Amino acid sequence: MKLLTKELEKKFPPIGYNENKESKDIKIIAKFFDPIGSWTWYAIEYDPKDRIFYGYVKGLEDEFGNFSLSELEEVKGRFGLGIERDLYFGEHTLAEVLSGVVQ
Numbered sequence: 001m002k003l004l005t006k007e008l009e010k011k012f013p014p015i016g017y018n019e020n021k022e023s024k025d026i027k028i029i030a031k032f033f034d035p036i037g038s039w040t041w042y043a044i045e046y047d048p049k050d051r052i053f054y055g056y057v058k059g060l061e062d063e064f065g066n067f068s069l070s071e072l073e074e075v076k077g078r079f080g081l082g083i084e085r086d087l088y089f090g091e092h093t094l095a096e097v098l099s100g101v102v103q
Contacts (some may be wrong), residue, residue, distance in 0.1 A: 001082075001084050001085060002085075003030075003032060003069060003072055003073060003083065003084075003085050004030070004046075004069055004085075008029070008030060009046065009048060011029050012029050012043070012044075012045060012046035012053075013044075013045050013046075014045060014046075014047065015045045015046070015047045015052070015054050015066075016045070016054075017045055018044055018045060022095075023093065023094040023095040023098055024093055024094075024095040025093070026044055026093060026094040026095075027044065027091065027092075027093060027094075028042045028043070028044055028055075028089070028091075028092050028093065028094060028096075028097060029043050029044060029045075029046070030042075030043045030085055030086075030089070031043070031085065031086040031089040032072055032083050032084065032085050032086070033083065033084060033086060034075070034077060034083055034084075035077075035081050035084050036077050036078050036079070036081055037077060038058075038059070039057070039058065039059040040057070040058045040059075040103075041053070041055060041056075041057050041058075041067055041072070041083075042055045042056040042057070042058075042094070042097055043055040043067075044056070044094060046069075051068060051069040051070055052066050052067070052068055052069070053066065053067050053068075053069065054066050055067070056094060056097060056098070
């Protein structure tokens with residue numbers, strides 16, 4: 001699966017765009033997940049030059065930070081499965097994710 005299409009890439013604001021916004025006003029542009037694990041990445045901004053996302057990561061710890069498209073693409077877990085993009089995630093805000101309304 002292609003994690004980032006050209007069409008999806010165009011929807012991302014640049015890194016730092018949402019810095020002073022409230023979580024209810026920040027859109028999740030893409031959700032990536034490990035199909036055989038518990039990690040989830042909610043991408044809200046993207047730098048196409050460095051191929052770096054900024055967003056919310058649920059893993060060992062839940063935290064905000066940068067994550068690399070290249071690293072997501074390179075992951076191969078059990079059975080050779082890689083990270084996937086949730087094609088049915090829809091339009092949600094960061095507030096919805098943080099409150100647990102959406103997963």
